[in-house]
Amino acid sequence: MKFKSVFDIIGPVMIGPSSSHTAGAARIGRVARDLFGRQPEWAKVHLYGSFAETYKGHSTDVAIIGGLLDYDTFDERIKTSFEEAKNAGMSFEFIPETGHVDHPNTARIVIGDAKSEMSMMGISIGGGKIEITELNGFPLRLSGNHPAILVVHEDRSGCIANVANCLYKYDINIGHMEVSRKEKGHMALMVIEVDQNVDKEVMDELRKLPNITQVTRIAD
Amino acid sequence: MEALFRNVRELVERAEKEEKLISEIMIEQEMLMTDRSREDIMIQMDHNLTIMEEAVEKGLKGVHSVSGLTGGDAVLLQAYREKGNTLSGDLLIDAVSKAVATNEVNAAMGTICATPTAGSAGVVPGTLFAVQNKLNPTREQMIRYLFTAGAFGFVVANNASISGAAGGCQAEVGSAAGMASAAIIEMAGGTPQQCSEAFAITMKNMLGLVCDPVAGLVEVPCVKRNAMGAANAVVAADMALAGVTSRIPCDEVIGAMFEIGQSMPSALRETAKGGLAATPTGKWLESKIFGGAVVGSGQ
Numbered sequence: 001m002k003f004k005s006v007f008d009i010i011g012p013v014m015i016g017p018s019s020s021h022t023a024g025a026a027r028i029g030r031v032a033r034d035l036f037g038r039q040p041e042w043a044k045v046h047l048y049g050s051f052a053e054t055y056k057g058h059s060t061d062v063a064i065i066g067g068l069l070d071y072d073t074f075d076e077r078i079k080t081s082f083e084e085a086k087n088a089g090m091s092f093e094f095i096p097e098t099g100h101v102d103h104p105n106t107a108r109i110v111i112g113d114a115k116s117e118m119s120m121m122g123i124s125i126g127g128g129k130i131e132i133t134e135l136n137g138f139p140l141r142l143s144g145n146h147p148a149i150l151v152v153h154e155d156r157s158g159c160i161a162n163v164a165n166c167l168y169k170y171d172i173n174i175g176h177m178e179v180s181r182k183e184k185g186h187m188a189l190m191v192i193e194v195d196q197n198v199d200k201e202v203m204d205e206l207r208k209l210p211n212i213t214q215v216t217r218i219a220d
Numbered sequence: 221m222e223a224l225f226r227n228v229r230e231l232v233e234r235a236e237k238e239e240k241l242i243s244e245i246m247i248e249q250e251m252l253m254t255d256r257s258r259e260d261i262m263i264q265m266d267h268n269l270t271i272m273e274e275a276v277e278k279g280l281k282g283v284h285s286v287s288g289l290t291g292g293d294a295v296l297l298q299a300y301r302e303k304g305n306t307l308s309g310d311l312l313i314d315a316v317s318k319a320v321a322t323n324e325v326n327a328a329m330g331t332i333c334a335t336p337t338a339g340s341a342g343v344v345p346g347t348l349f350a351v352q353n354k355l356n357p358t359r360e361q362m363i364r365y366l367f368t369a370g371a372f373g374f375v376v377a378n379n380a381s382i383s384g385a386a387g388g389c390q391a392e393v394g395s396a397a398g399m400a401s402a403a404i405i406e407m408a409g410g411t412p413q414q415c416s417e418a419f420a421i422t423m424k425n426m427l428g429l430v431c432d433p434v435a436g437l438v439e440v441p442c443v444k445r446n447a448m449g450a451a452n453a454v455v456a457a458d459m460a461l462a463g464v465t466s467r468i469p470c471d472e473v474i475g476a477m478f479e480i481g482q483s484m485p486s487a488l489r490e491t492a493k494g495g496l497a498a499t500p501t502g503k504w505l506e507s508k509i510f511g512g513a514v515v516g517s518g519q
Contacts, residue, residue, distance in 0.1 A: 006265075126337065
């Protein structure tokens, strides 16, 4: 089931005017920031489909920037997020695209700073609900509704078992898991949705496992 | 986690068998699926109810959107209502004005609670606060109104769609109206089956509703569609309470709504390329708001 909670239907509490174009957009921006792990210095936001057609009138642009500044859907500062971004030292640009995408409300957010950059694609599926469909070229399906751990690793045997064992040790239940790789033997990605937030201690232990490149988490 | 219900039939059957309200089944399912306490869930819904009250209050004072396309109609409607000789009756115009108030606040980038979406956020609170004056519910009954509405919306979202881009306005204001109608029944003391009949009657009369926002904005015709969604919900609730039933079962109506949404051309699904958005005045308003060549004749 796509919608699990009554608050997906009676909610979110949000700044108008559109749950898909404003609240969903804010959530996509916020997940991107979560995945990046810190305030980005710059953002390039590619908009597709209905997002590209109507983003100005729906405040999709200010909502995505608000999300990148870590604002929730109901944060009044969404309305003035362009100024807030300037104050936070984040530059940004919006690029409406004409290319075909599977979902009418799609955004690709490329963010970065002096240290690294990241690309993420998100879709807004209605009522403020979103899914993350791609991360740094890896296809994935992430609802953003549950805490999740993302593990970038070398494609070697035992990697997945080690991560699962570590989570088992801390009694963390895996709700959904996807594994993908770009090419056999090279870089791979594990996306693990879990039932509770994961402590720093667990994250540190995961990082120490062999062949693990990067571990990030998305809090609930 | 297995849901307690996946469609309206299962929802009604469970409520009847366990002799519980629809709202209670929804609360129990929420506890089960999200592993949260009843208290937590009730507090969050209470908060959402407060947001709705504040939005109506703000809208009734008069708000205007940045584009200038919408605003001020809720004030007109309340003033008209207060004169005391409305044609369609006090409760109906009250519901309509409060639905409009909420959606005018939404269009003006105010704070609202999506029910099930922002574009359709007026119907559920509009009907709730109008019916409140008639039935004098407790705070808990008002919170339950939102759970009952949510239970039906949950079925639509999972078996059809609540997105205008996917299924037209029938999926947004249509769903909202059906949800409101079912919730009115429970508050008025009707049975779970009557909730289902009210939803079906309402949804049937919102089928085929296109999403054709002028200039792509959630303003014209959205605000007035919320008004009519609220009116539709109240009338259908009265019909169901009178004992009128839907010949087509509720779940099949929801299925039909999904089918219709799938076969709607994309011009009529929130792209602002058809319907009212494509009229000469619609195009003229679009160019007036966003600049560019004036393609319509306009006013």
